[in-house]
Amino acid sequence: MKILHFYKTCIPDTVGGVQLFIDQLATGLASRGADVDVLALSTERGKLPQLQRHGYRIHRVRQNFEIASTGLSFAAPRRFSELARNADVLHFHFPWPFMDAVHLALSKGKPSVVTYHSDIVRQKHLFRLYKPVENLFLRDAHRIVATSPQYLQTSAVLRRHADKVRVIPIGLDPQSYPPPPARVVESWRQRLGEGFFLFVGILRYYKGLEYLIEAAHLTGLPTVIVGSGPLERRLQRLSRGAPNIVFLGSLSEQDKAAVLSLCGALVLPSHMRSEAFGVALLEGSLHGKPLISTEIGTGTSHVNRSDVTGFVVPPADPHALADAMRRLKQDPVLAATMGQQALGRSHDLFGADRMTDAYLELYREVLGNAPNT
Known part of the structure; x- marks a missing residue:
């Protein structure tokens, strides 16, 4: 064929x-x-x-x-x-x-x-x-x-x-996401630490990153943004140089896998229907990470089941994002359980x-x- x-x-x-x-x-x-x-x-x-x-x-x-x-x-x-x-x-x-x-x-x-x-x-x-x-x-x-x-x-x-x-x-x-070499993981651990909140994707208008940045300001929790795109400079200005918000730009697949392995949760704050599925959520799931996404009536809520694999919050709401981030940070047992359920769901359905x-x-x-x- x-x-x-x-x-x-x-x-x-x-x-x-x-x-x-x-x-x-x-x-x-x-x-x-x-x-x-x-x-x-x-x-x-x-x-x-x-x-x-x-x-x-x-x-x-x-x-x-x-x-x-x-x-x-x-x-x-x-x-x-x-x-x-x-x-x-x-x-x-x-x-x-x-x-x-x-x-x-x-x-x-x-x-x-x-x-x-x-x-x-x-x-x-x-x-x-x-x-x-x-x-x-x-x-x-x-x-x-x-x-x-x-x-x-x-x-x-x-x-x-x-x-x-x-x-x-x-x-x-899963075979297309092999574990990164230990030396690469250690290099990123020295730079970023562990347990941070991670966004991965192209920096486009519908990704809702301005709300994630505001949530990071509200919580003070470490937030890492991987990817490049047309909004990169604007988003960096919104971060106001806060030490807990780090922009890494585009990464190789090996480096991205290392950063995914170190993060505490994958966040996809998209607030418009242009985010029809959310492949980044699947990447987080394959690494056993809990997920935070928004309810926009698309496939993001098919991948991320609220209160099972993570939290689904209202779109364009930095306070709701901040609350979800705090809950995962304050309850590592819950975060680990959701991460394992995300991994299982990815294997079963995706x-x-x-x-x-x-x-x-x-x-x-x-x-x-x-x-x-």
Whole structure:
């Protein structure tokens, strides 16, 4: 089976939740004998050679410009058409309006699956112009995947296409997170200590980091922020140089694993529906850490069960975040219990094998239902 994934960015250029998901799924598919290509845009300078990663191929084309957070490329349609010609299934990752247009113009009825990662939340005025294209794109897709029951229930767009929606949660392979070397852990222990509250992710508008920073000011508890992004300087200003708030920028996978092993809890304070699942919560769970997230009607509350694997608090509420942080800090037995329950839940429900098998079954379904296959 030949599968083509198409999204606006991918690893190694960008490491975020969607990119990690595509990597985990492509790796799992390749290990089961599928022939997998990933096509994405890149802002890297110089040549963009084809890459091999974990048994699948990465093809990157130059991003020429960006409008309203939508990357566009002159070379992408032609490369997509070349790769799609030999694919059995086209797998799109929504939202990305440029992708919709490419599909509608060039897919030519090929069996298609769309993983619906998020509603379009921010660009409300432009969305009115784009909405007819979105409707055509989703109506044309053979199957749409929601990543959690919560998102299917709360997304008006998904409910309009409920007859073709399947729920397949994102999963991670624990083997892709090997324990970091002891010397690396010790180096980070000397720098950060242990038991701090940790955020991992791209520093975007919907991550709610201003509320985490305010909670850190309220509690004085050590808080570490891993990642870079467009809000980095603004967030550093909000921290006001407080010694308990540390920005580490982007880290290697090895260093990130070391920092995760040392933290006391993983915090995802996202306050908007653009945070549709929260892969960082799964990463915290795999390290046996209790979780703090917010109730925004998305998959974050599927991963983090309130009072079981951690605490779920109201969004945009630094005082509620601060209370949750204090409770975990003051009750290490409770924190350890929640961390172990998070680990168990990740193994039971959010494994990469489970996710990969579900997608393979879905691909076979769309191939069986597609005309002339």
